[in-house]
Amino acid sequence: MFIDVRPAWRRALVAVAALAALWGAWQGLRWCLGGTMAETARDFETAGAAVRLAPRDPLSHLSLARLHRVSFLPEAVPDSLREYERAAELAPNDYLIWMEAGRARGAAGDVEGGAAALRRAVELAPNYAQPRWHLGNLLLRSGGVEEAFAELRRAAEADPALRPQVFNLAWQVYGQDMPAVMRAVGDSAQARAQLVAVLVGRGRFDDALVLWSGLPPEEKRAQQETGGALAKTLFEKGRYRDSLRVQQEYSPAGSPPFEAERVTNGGFETNIAPLGARLFDWQVATTPQARIVIDPRTRRVGERSLHVLFNASGQIDFRSIFQLIAVEPGARYRLSFYERAEELNSVSTPVVEVLNPSDPSRPLGSSTPLPSGTSDWRQSAIEFTVPARVEAVMLRVGREPCPDACPIFGKVWYDEFDLQRTGGR
Secondary structure, eight states: OOOOOOSHHHHHHHHHHHHHHHHHHHHHHHHHHHHHHHHHOOSHHHHHHHHHHOTTOHHHHHHHHHHHHHTOOTTHHHHHHHHHHHHHHHOTTOHHHHHHHHHHHHHTTOHHHHHHHHHHHHHHOTTOHHHHHHHHHHHHHTTOHHHHHHHHHHHHHHOGGGHHHHHHHHHHHHTTOHHHHHHHHOOOHHHHHHHHHHHHHTTOHHHHHHHHHTSOHHHHHHOHHHHHHHHHHHHHTTOHHHHHHHHHHHSOTTSOOOOTTSOTTTTOOSOOOOTTSSTTSOEEOOBTTEEEEEESSSOSSSSOEEEEEEEESSOOOOOOEEEEEEOOTTOEEEEEEEEEEEEEEOSSOEEEEEEBTTBTTSOSEEOOOOOSEEEEEEEEEEEEEOOTTOOEEEEEEEEOOOSSOOOEEEEEEEEEEEEEEEEOO
16 A cells, blocks of 8 residues: 655654654663663662663662662762652552662661551562561561561561571570560471471570470471481480480381380391481491491391401401490390301400490490300390489490400301390389
């Protein structure tokens, strides 16, 4: 289709349309340039140019406001607040602008204005953690403790990574008053589980243990990392029975049973975990001079036994097999086990010892050393009494000290470790 533009009025219409298109293209180009410059602005000159190119782009005003805020110059505070206000006018439904404006107002001393802006951010993004977090902090600084912790608690529910910081704030405000701290941070099972970890880090083991005991069984199993940290800390502090109880409560179904007054995996029917992986289980460290393996071919009963192959031509301080067992302080016990040897040759053959973990230099009892040569399965037993205030004993396979370097060669097997109480309270 051809349009006749020979009349002057038609040529004027085409010119106006072309100018309008050029003007629109220029405005779009300015907006794009201003937005790009605002995103990358690192100085006032670039941010100011972005505002001049795109005066109605909220991002350009937000970029300039941020630069004023971080300049830390007293005269920059009003400029920063003015740019935040302009950005909020241009984007009234952007929670991020309201949140930053509220923080800037609060930092400038305008607590009421800052709280109003932050409440607007919370209204726009009610499920986001950061607006509630900053609102709670501002209210806390201004003395509104109850309302502050209500916002902080909801922020932690939205983002559990914030919960340790809420605990720390509550700890400072309420002076280690545990009921008040719990009211401040929330009484959900997840909150209490995280508080257990905080208390362990602060050395409040009794409070952590009480809080852990109040968790539902399913929550204890879900919080294996927290339970493991608590059990390990109690274990290191010598509170073995409490540590064992915590480990029993968070261990998943199907894991080896850990019980007080019992040798775990005494017949070596299950695999031995890596060194340090489980607290009340066999701890085994194999070396080239003393290789330690589970033997499925030679056993007293069951399917397997523990096999040690010695090939040490020089001195070897063999203490590579041990297990801690929770016991009753002051009680008497009898530890029985089976052992055999093949071509064993040394002046210091292996023995089984029962030790106090806090004083391992003086055994509570020990077995007769294995005779050199080859011997079939034989049962050995150790009678011992647990000292008062001692909650665990260490069962260890070792060697008697040698005055000089004494080599050891040969094979040894152990099976059927069993602990029985024989007396005491």
